[in-house]
Amino acid sequence: MALYSDVVMDHFKNPRNIGKPKKWDAVGQVGNAICGDVMYIYIKVDDNIISDIGFETMGCAAAIATSSMVTEIAMGKTLEVAENITREKVAENLKGLPPVKMHCSNLAADGIREAIKNYKEKVNKE
Template sequence: MQDWRKLYETPPESGVLFYNEKVMDHFRHPRNVGEIPEADGVALVGDPRCGDHIRLYIKVKDDRITELRYKVFGCAAAIATTSILSELAIGRRIEEALEITDDEVIKAAGGIPSGKAHCSLLGVVGLHYAISDYLRRKGEGTTGDKR
């Protein structure tokens, strides 16, 4: 029986998925995992093609994201890129957080296999929808997905 962990660390020439050290670190030790009981904005997004889904929570103070937590049911790339997204978003103003793209997340990750690029989009869409939920609750309307 093959050790499944080796699949994630096999060199790209093997034709098997390859994740760099930063992605593997965020997969093994994801940052900011969890829930925010009294979140200012919440979103649930998923990808019906692969079955991955994310519930994302934000806390906002003075128009800045002060806390972002999430729960991911998905692959290594979905977990790692959402972890990286959380680090990118915390501390940003709402307008700045809405400008985060999946390309920015992939770049911050140091790259991910092209077949897994859609995984980085889940967290970004979740963030945009959580911000939209926050603005709706605040009475400022919605921004929608800014991709």
């Protein structure tokens, strides 16, 4: 399909890091079912580093591909680095997204930030 790059199609057809990791510390939930894109990004954190990550996504091919890509980028990164993953970075690594789909990749980067926020809140409570 010409709409999406080969990399998008690869991540859509063979998504990485599917589902909840066996152990996870926090989840970032973004999007809403009414507009059709919902992403849950789960993270496990050890010594300030994302040691495991997984996602659950309902959405179009771009939503699935960006979820998959964002988990690949964030895996093994420090929280500070992961927090700064931008939608442009996700789209760039996917060799571009159609303009109307940019909001989907925005969601994936937001999902990581939400998960980290959720993690920090939990840690601060303890």
